[in-house]
Amino acid sequence: MFTIYVYVLDTLADWEIGYVTAELKSGRFFKEDAPSVSLKTVSDSKEPVHTMGGLTIVPDCLVEDIVVSKTSVLLLPGANTWNAPSRGAIMKKASEFLSFGAAVCAICGATAALAGIGVLNQRPHTSNGPGFLEMISPGYNGQSFYIDKPSVWDNNLITASSTGALLWARQIIAYLGVFQADTLEAWYEYFNTGKPEYFFALMQTLPSGTES
Structure with a gap:
């Protein structure tokens, strides 16, 4: 089972995580033998977080619980x-993740935080x-x-620009292996182009009775 920790902080950009969290939480397009996925919101305290869009999130757990x-x-x-300053704890945890594999x-802004701790100096991003x-991270020399792409996948590091949310979601879903390849391709093309033929192609990749 995969555990997905979604770090939440005030002014979180709602739209940037929407594609990936919706699909991982709902599992609506998962393949039949997909590994199970658990989503947990995590923050520096249990105090409610207020997103850029005005939504309130009460974290499930703390950084030290990861x-x-x-x-x-x-x-x-x-x-x-x-x-x-409180972001130091989650950056230390991010470094632990990458070192462990x-x-x-x-x-978007989270990439600058990674740049600030030197994570991006020797890796494609x-x-x-x-x-x-x-500008944001003076120590950056990577x-x-x-x-120059919307999203870049380098082994266990996936980074994206503020306009790369859809491709970022695709790469995360591919990393997890929870969609069939043809499902993922049709899903991405539908949301990327809006063309109805990709929606019908998406539906045709699903096992009978799972369409939504």
Whole structure:
């Protein structure tokens, strides 16, 4: 079973995690033999978090409750509050994940937080532009590893720009192996293009009786 820890913080960018959390929580397009997935919101305290869109999230657990294993995944969403001193604990945990071989998936402002601890200096990655990382994270020197794409998957590290939420979700789902390949392709093309033929192709990849 995979445990997906979604770090939540004030001003969290709701839309950036919407695709991936909705699919992993609902399991509506999972293949028949997909591993089970548990989603947990995690934060620095149990105090309610208020997203950029005005939603209130009460964290399920604390950063110190995170169990690092090969079946753990850490999702780090964008937010305007990544520079708060309290983020040090989750960054230490992210470093532990990567060293252990567990997956860290960061988007938008969270990539700058990773850059700030040197994680991106020697690994392929993306963000909102190398200039963004240089501006936000003075210690960043991974320009030669920067890839100008919406989302970049490098083994157990998946990074994305603020416009890369859909591709980021696709890569995370592929990493977990919970969709059939044809389901994932049709799912991505439908949400990427809006063309109805991909919706019907998506439905045709599902076992009978599981369409939603």
